[in-house]
Amino acid sequence: MTAASRVRFQQRPVVVVMGVSGSGKSTIGAALALRLGLPFLDADDYHPPANVDKMSRGVPLTDTDRWPWLTALGGAMREQADQVGGVIAACSALKRAYRQHLAEAVGLPLVSVLLDGDRDLLLRRMQARRDHYMPPSLLDSQIADLEHPAEDEPVLILSIDQDVDDLVDTAAQALARLTP
Numbered sequence: 048m049t050a051a052s053r054v055r056f057q058q059r060p061v062v063v064v065m066g067v068s069g070s071g072k073s074t075i076g077a078a079l080a081l082r083l084g085l086p087f088l089d090a091d092d093y094h095p096p097a098n099v100d101k102m103s104r105g106v107p108l109t110d111t112d113r114w115p116w117l118t119a120l121g122g123a124m125r126e127q128a129d130q131v132g133g134v135i136a137a138c139s140a141l142k143r144a145y146r147q148h149l150a151e152a153v154g155l156p157l158v159s160v161l162l163d164g165d166r167d168l169l170l171r172r173m174q175a176r177r178d179h180y181m182p183p184s185l186l187d188s189q190i191a192d193l194e195h196p197a198e199d200e201p202v203l204i205l206s207i208d209q210d211v212d213d214l215v216d217t218a219a220q221a222l223a224r225l226t227p
């Protein structure tokens with residue numbers, strides 16, 4: 048048993064694994080949820096078809112496109128948090144207002160895990176992906192929209208130039224300390 052798998056929380060965490068497209072949110076979020084025995088929700092599954100169509104055509108989403116999507120995800124997070132106590136969601140959550148909106152929808156404080164990487168690595172990972180609607184041409188608009196969590200937002204920042212297992216180990220251990 049690794050140190051991370053022995054982590055015990057006083058309270059189950061409500062976590063948003065966040066960052067720009069290609070940073071590894073779905074990959075790390077799913078693995079972290081499995082490690083912590085918590086439900087996993089992927090924001091990609093909550094987009095209305097019009098949003099997916101827009102992104103597929105290489106057009107960045109606007110705030111207006113994102114609010115209903117964030118409301119739907121926040122509602123699903125709340126259901127899981129009510130039933131299970133905690134939840135891990137993968138969601139770009141690029142702007143502070145989006146993270147606040149999610150926290151309000153859930154009714155509990157969120158902990159963000161920001162997957163941070165440089166543009167070259169992000170682009171390589173997006174280009175290597177074959178089965179995803181999000182085109183690499185949208186990366187720069189994602190980077191432009193990203194507002195790094197401020198001092199008053201509980202956040203764990205992870206550099207994505209590490210193996211998935213290492214990232215999950217670090218996140219699991221740090222969450223035990225960050226969770227109120």
Ligand SMILES: Nc1ncnc2c1ncn2[C@@H]1O[C@H](COP(=O)(O)OP(=O)(O)OP(=O)(O)O)[C@@H](O)[C@H]1O
Binds near residue numbers: 067175
């Ligand atoms: N730490 C890592 N090391 C190597 N490859 C990784 C790592 N994390 C993710 N990947 C790979 O990078 C690609 C992007 O990851 P993923 O789809 O999870 O990102 P994402 O942030 O969910 O993207 P999007 O927001 O566009 O859905 C995938 O092919 C995934 O397998």
Ligand SMILES: O=C(O)[C@H](O)[C@@H](O)[C@H](O)[C@H](O)CO
Binds near residue numbers: 069141
């Ligand atoms: O906020 C946004 O611009 C979008 O929702 C994207 O982040 C996508 O969800 C994702 O990155 C592609 O799967």
